[in-house]
Amino acid sequence: MPEGPTFAEPAATALLLPFAGSRRELAEYETHGGYGSLRKAVGMSSQELVDEMIASNLRGRGGAGFPAGRKASFLAQAEPRYLVINADESEPGTFKDREIILRNPHALIEGVLIYLWMIRGAAAYIYIRGEYAKEASILEGAIAQARERGYVGAPLLGTDYVPEIVVHRGAGAYICGEETALLSSLNGDRGQPTAKPPFPAVSGAFKRPTLLNNVETVATVPTIIGMGGAAYAGVGTEQSTGTKLFSLSGHVQRPGNYEMPLSATYRDLIEVVGGGLPEGRSLKCFVPGGSSMPVLMPEQLDTGLAFEAVVAAGSMAGSGAVIVIDERTCMVRFALRTAEFYMHESCGKCTPCREGTRWIVELLRRMEAGLGSSEEIDLLLNICDRVEGNCLCVLGDACAMPVRSHIRNFRAEFEEHVTLGRCPCPDDAPMAELYPPLLRAPLPMVTV
């Protein structure tokens, strides 16, 4: 990964990431004012901190966009309580939390310490996806520096409160990004979601009240406390305040992570910051917020990046992962690859997701191979309907929503596959060598 600038115009408001390079060293972070917000926070009461978060109107950056301040205010009072940071970042197309950890880890640590102080948490657990081995060791290093500096593992800045931070590595399961699944995993069970209630705010990590937030959300906390919630709320739109990181990938000239004010548009991101599509290519559609979101069409490029704007356009801002797709791409294959991912990642706990995602994949596979029929396309839509909204968590929806949007927007392509009896794409199209399904090795049988 380039260590150089991945930020360009027009976000004159780089609040979270440094304009250039990285600030991995604590000393360097402190020379830029780092840990100043922590000092300020220690002089504030829990309620004042929560109020500040509410005033900032920061919406969670993990995908659902839930107001961070309100979430903090729900936390049950019983002790001990825990803070859990969601660094599982696995939604395809998303790589922003990693950028924060690589380039500005102390922003996260400072945010964690402020949040820990706010809830007087017994400890914070940073649940980081297993594949981020390097990132985990960078975090460990940053925490070690903070420990050396007396911010961690010792009474915090003259108080009698001792914060602890543990980096907890996952082991490769997308579902562990879903908060209740993450908590099951942290608690030593299979990483499967659980029914709510009980909500994590009442029973989460180790069955105790738990505040759980995304890396970016928490890394933004020092900025908010530093500049004040109200000032932060002045950036972005009224309903989507501040700046947010967007992960740009796919058929675009300058892929990377960009911090954008939420008042900007997808056109700003893709065309201005990202440099548009490579020469001679045209935009077929784009994924606005991670692979689970319905795609938007070229005519929707002027949609705002704000949560409410994306919803109005018929999709969701999700994790902020924007995947640009050019005109040569086969949408049946794109749908198949999308669905395969969710099938592979389905935890297997609830019926519609476990069986539905498999059925969707199998049908898409038939279609991609030119089998099936027009009725089967309708069957596929019907299965998507029966999955969506009926599962224990929204992983099933995450499979059904994009597949449906691909069929709706590109039905002719699907029809063409089944009437032609093959994929019409040329050999040099993206994903032309589509790889067969991802299956694990056959299971050894148990005999007694």
Add this chain to the structure above:
Amino acid sequence: MAELYEAIQREIAKYPDRRGAILPALHLAQEHYGWLPPEAFEAVGEALDLSPAHCLSVASFYDMFFLQPVGDHVVEVCTNLSCALVGSDRLLRQFERELGVHAPGTSEDGKVTLRRVECLGGCGWGPVVMVDEQYQEHFQPEDVAPLLTELRSTPRPSESHA
């Protein structure tokens, strides 16, 4: 053996409930054994006071734990959307040709295990390949042969640390 037991006890100390240490314990065991054979689950179960079956149940849920032996090096190619859009399938086939195996599989000489994996979170710099838990970005088919030559001549990462 005793080292693994002790290392797991140190992990347990970080959690208010010993069960919380199961993932760190499984990571440690995989480092120790190279993969997770049945005795790894017995050892982890004993160290955590949990049934080996529970440890297996947890391990088998995740993609990073190997329930079958793997080669000295593990090469994992992301074929998820962003990488696929920029040619990861072609790259994977190149690996397969060079290694003479289908993913998931291990080359005949036992040197390299090839796996196909889902999004690694490097989407802007695809195709991404993870080699022994290290990311390599913008990986092109022509990079395959040099990498494999290098891997074939280097020992297992755990041994090179030692």
Add this chain to the structure above:
Amino acid sequence: MSATQPATETVTLTVDGREITVPKGTPLVVAAAEQAGVEIPVFCYEPRLGPPIGACRMCLVEIEGAPKLQAACTLSCTDGMVVKTAETSEQAKDAQDGVLEFMLLNHPLDCPVCDKGGECPLQDLTFRYGPGNTRMTIPKRTYEKPLPISPSIVLDRERCILCYRCTRFSGDVAEDGELVARERGAQSVIATFAEQPYANAFSGNVTELCPVGALLPTAYRFKARPWEIVNVPTVCTGCATGCNTWATLRENKVERILSRNHPDVDDGWLCDKGRFARFEPRDERIATPLVREQTGLTAAAWDDALRTVGQRLRHHSSLAGPGGVAIVTGGSLTNEEALGWKAISDSLAARTASAPVAAAADWESLAAYAASLVAVDDADAVVVIGDQEPADRAGTLDLRIRKARRAGAHLAIVGPGGTSLERDAKSFISTLPGAGSAVLAALTAAVVEAGGEHVRSDAPTAGSLESLATAAGAEVGQLRELAGALTAAQRPVLIVTDAVDTADIARLAWALGLDRRAGGVLPLPVGANERGERAVGLVGGWDEVLPALEAGTIKAIVLVGCDPVLESADGERWQLALAQTEAVISVAAFTNGVTSQSQIVLPLDVEHERDGTVMNLEGRVQRVRPSLAPVSGVPQIEWTSRLAGFIEVTTPASPLKAFTALAESNPAFAGLSWTEAGDRAELQRERPAAERPAAGKPAKPAKAPEKGAFRLVAPRPLFSGAAVERTASLAHQRAGIVVLARADAERLGIARGAQVVVRHAAGEHVGTAQLSRRLLPGTVRINWRGAAGTGSTAVVGAQ
């Protein structure tokens, strides 16, 4: 017992247009079915497995105001809730059809050859709601099948709908974590670890929990169809818990045992002994009276045999005077059968002995502090004292203790360690083996020292806390902590698993003021109906009879349904003593250690052959019903009455008459009704006022063993006895185990899983090594089939 409950708050809601009012917090699925008469279909929902998990999604309903359908099983009724089930909501109906279709995607639909056919919720729901035709164009998942997951259970993964009932039972109820799901998503399967059998003592429950034909008892496969069977309601007499069961009868054979769920007794669970053990094969049973001739035991006519028995007993009784005859039982008779023997022994002025240790069976002396089984559920502290696992003596009590702990009770285990309950206990106090009595005395002193609201400082203590703790091998600090927790608890339950003098228990109970609190003491009898036999009047213990037998003051002995040669720690002494006794008469189901020494052997009736009542460990009188005729053709109660005739006493010849006699004349049975005992029997009990127990010296634990030897902990395991030993599918439950302390194992170079030999006074035990981090070093725990004498020494070596 507890203060008057505040009137329960109620809520009013609408289900499919019907307004219902239910207590706040009632699960919606329950309220809908019971109050609105709307059945919401469920698969994964099973409240006994813990909180609902909302996994199968069969129960989706529309809730007014909710953006999407909700799993009814995870909802509790709230005020003003408006619920539309599939009956009235198109959306819910479509979702439910969808879920069912998803479930059948992989299901083989082999109902005609499936043993669950006819009793299968999936089959029922498919008929009721299922799509008529299939829209499937994709292949089904296939698996090798059936797969034995243990000798007693087979798994068919194709039929499995992944409702996780079985794995939740294993993980969250039995807490063994041995039956698990492995892999993820559509590849998830139910499995055990590395081809090992699912060996939990309660494993059979999963066959009842599984809502499809995926987990079935091996013994019942292809045995019967639901319309050919009769289910007889009865009570298990495998131990003193008294779990309520159905015996499934087909063509004169008990093919299956199912739970009859008495929430106050068994919570709907059974242990594998109760479920799978059978006194079979029937043709190996002692089926006629046998009289010893030159050639050995030979079949005799009933009247001849009974007359001879009567004559001999009268002869010895008149010759030797009171106590010259002994009637020894072991808690295996019904109350009604026991009544016959009581009359006989009275007329012979015989000694009786129903329990291995007399002082440990003086239940009445603890009546003031008695706890019921449900008291464990409500307990805020549960203390288990003794060498044995509670399950060794009271199977499903183990599950109840775990349930209490999960509900927040402070669970403390006091013993030498190496048991499965310690793992998640709040506190574990290490003591010497065989130190139950000393521990109780030390705790009494600690409680008196701690003082507190309920504590009686006048409780007799047998010495200083320090000296008593030393005798018990316990740490003073730990005892103080436990005493603190016990005095602070509002509803503590004390479970004593060892055969200690009940006076030891009474002193602690008195100190704790357990008579004035909810909770109480729950000592565990050895025999299934030990309490009943004693209540009928067969008092005394084997430990009192043995010296008299050895001294020759007992001239004639009748052993009814017991085998002290195997079941007593003094087996060898019993064997010698019996050999020199003039008249030995036994009543047994199979030939055993005492029949070989008997001149006359009479057939014993066993489970499923007897009609009558038994009294469980809490004192609940429940009815056992016969499914089969006794092998001998003559019910024991009937021939006992004939035998009584030869001794010139009359005893009732029918169970009902005997029960009526008991209800009329015996205070322990007063007011009981035959009909009620046969359904879900109530526990009738009033605690008498407590009296300050007399002071006494605690029994001392055995002396330290010779250098190099180990102290032995060898309780008689749950999986022992004539029926268990004859049930092939329980062989894995009896497999030899040797638990060693980690430190000892390391010292001896014994690895986990190694085969180890333990030599002890009663024999040689070979088992697989298990390492325990809590077992007291220098101690070895084994699951010997008999009673090997806890506290005695043993020698351990790798095989």
